[in-house]
Each structure stands twice: as structure tokens, then as C-alpha cells.
Amino acid sequence: MKEMLQRVLQETAKLIDVAAFIFIDAVNQLSLPSDVSDLLSWLSTQGFLPLSCKCVISCTPTSALQEQPSPYCLYLDDLSLETARSLAVLYLSRYSKTLSSEQLHQLLHESSSSNPLWLSLACEELRVFGVFEMLTKKIVGLPDTLQGLLGSIIQRLVQEDQSCRVKKLLCLVKCCQEGVAERDLQGAMSSLEGGSEIPTVYWASLRRTLRCLLRTSRDYRGRDTLSFFHGSVAKAVEQCLLSPDNSHQVYLVSMADYYEYNCTDDATVVYQLPRLLQQATLNGRLVHFLRKDPRARTIQAHTRAQYLKAARCFHVCRDGFLRSPAMICGMCSLKTGAFGQLFLNRQSCALCGVHVAIMGKEAFLCPKHFRIGRTECLTCRSPILGLPPPYPALLCHMCGYFETCIAINM
Structure with missing residues (x-):
């Protein structure tokens, strides 16, 4: 980069x-x-x-x-009262809207009105408010914090949307806060709605409804992407739509399902899918993708090791602790691909699959993951009877640095 x-x-x-x-x-x-x-x-x-x-x-x-040297730093203060007044008047005038002097005074009386982000969002709420007689009451009722105002906007948009697509789109974007291609969002949302493709006219209307919360841009490959325009929006979405019923898992799985089974862009799949599976705590699917899916072979070894480290059993297996050597039976030791690698199983790291030529560390299992009095092959799970002779499973220097059990918490 x-x-x-x-x-x-x-x-x-x-x-x-x-x-x-x-x-x-x-x-x-x-x-x-x-x-x-x-x-x-x-x-x-x-x-x-x-x-x-x-x-x-x-x-x-x-x-x-x-910590970085800079030739010039400019620290911006909060908006002054006059600047805030000018900003509010200018924003509303673009849409041929005005406030009375009393209403403008009430808006600027809020302590958060010195925050340009809060003020612009508040003006947008007043612009779309359709009951003129209730406008003053609307101003008085505006939350006086940025998170509160964003939460109020999100709740209003969700309540006004009978199709429930506003909530779905916001929650899906929350799964990929760095930005996600529009076609991927459409595919994931279609899966949530039973597989039917969302008509273009409805998608355009949905984007228009959420334009005050989303940023439309293009990635380095020229694809249209959507993301939250500010980090505070992500926090508000989590508080308003995900925290009460802990439904984040549903949207993570939906995005993961789309990338794994429907997305045809391998580079996007490799970038997005492991992270989504990790956040959804679907360790079984994560390990299967990293080790069995051909698309995952492009993932760098240290990245693969980081994903598996997070899913790895945390029980200590160093000298002095009850442990058992992880073994690979003679038949499996001559095969390849058990750990997502192209080398022989006995010459590969039992976690990330990188080739272990020299200085490999022996891998161990904790009492929770081995049977006392019985040794099983780490890959095929069959009992090791002695012939052909088994080989000890090895770890590379990255995975072997942490002396814990090599089993994956499924």
C-alpha cells in the first residue's frame, strides 16, 4: 500500500x-x-x-x-454562536426553509449546537419535519447529545419504514464498517428476504432515505461502496438496533453466507469472510474455510495465524502442566492439505499450515481435548496403533510462541 x-x-x-x-x-x-x-x-x-x-x-x-513531526497544526474550536447561527440559516435556506427568531434561538440554546455535526443533523431533521404547527416542540425535543440525536434519527427512520429494509441495511453496514460494495449489500439483503432480488427502484429509494447517515464512495477497484459517514453512526446503530435483542449475529451470518456461497469476487471473499466468521464466533466454519477452501490459500501466513490464534484453546500446555503430545498417524503424515497447506502434514504447522522446515515446536493438547490412555490422530481422529509410526504435530515459530493447547474452540 x-x-x-x-x-x-x-x-x-x-x-x-x-x-x-x-x-x-x-x-x-x-x-x-x-x-x-x-x-x-x-x-x-x-x-x-x-x-x-x-x-x-x-x-x-x-x-x-x-508523535509525528508536523510543520503546522491548527486546532479548531467549537462553533461560536454567530457561526452556528449562520450555518443553520444557510443549511435551511438551501431547501427554502426558515426558522423564526424564537425557534432559531431555541435551536442554538442547546449546548451541542456548537458541534457542527450535531447542528447539521438537527437542521436536517427540522427540514424533513412536516408539521409546521409542531416545529417548535420538535426543536425543544431534540436530544442534546450527538449520540442521542443520531439514535433519535435512526429510530424515526426505522419506524417510518414499513418494509423493515432501513434496519436491515444499517445493521448490514455495521457488519462491514470500513465500507462494503453495494452489490454485496444487495446480495446479503436479498438473502435475508428469502432470496428475491431487490428492485433497483426500491434500492435507490432506500439509499435516498439513509443519505444523512451513509457515505457513498468508490474503492480502489472502482466499485460503488457504502459506509457510515461518521464513527458515531456505528455506535448509534449498535445501541438502537443491535444491543437490545443481541441480533448482531443474524446480520453477521447473513453477510458471511453471502460471501461464502454467492460472491464471485474471490479477493473480496478472502478479505471479508474470515473476519465475519470470527466476529460471529463461527469457529468451525472459519477453520474449514482457512484449511479447505482454495480461495483461502492466498491469505498470508501471519494473517491466518492471527485468525486461528483467536479461536485457539486458551489452556496452558507448557512444561509442568498436564498435557499430551498432538500426533499425526503414519498414513496422514504422508498426505497434504489437512491444515490448508500444500506440504506434507508432518512438515507443516498444525495450525496455520506454513512449512516447518527447521526449529518446529512440538504441539500439545490439554486434558479437555485428549483422551487419557488413548492417542488419536490429530487429522483423521482415528486411534494410533503404532504402525506405520506416527509423527508429532509441529508448530511454526508464530503459532508456537504461545504455549497453549492447539485445539480450536468450536
């Missing part, structure tokens, strides 16, 4: 003679804190940015940002 970004910047600098500006909004909303550190480290590397290129980054105060 670093090399790709640098190459694009250098090619762009050759095409134009004027200064180029890169705007990166809400860098703090990247998935992992390490992503923020990596990006800022790249941008601050000498020679990474062409001399004609400038970069502007917006974010909340983060330790990662403070």
Missing part, C-alpha cells in the same frame, strides 16, 4: 505543473491505531511526498498524531 500510494503521488506530480493537495478526513477513524501511525509515518518520511504536493489531515487529538 505504501509503495502504491507513493507511485500514484509521483505520477500525479508529473502530470500537473501546479501544487497538488491531498485531503484526508477523520484519520482517527481508521480501523486500528497502528493504521494511523503507519499512515502518518509514511507521509512524514523524507521524499515520500513530491515537493509540489501538500497534505491536509483532519482528526481528533490522538497520541499517534502528536
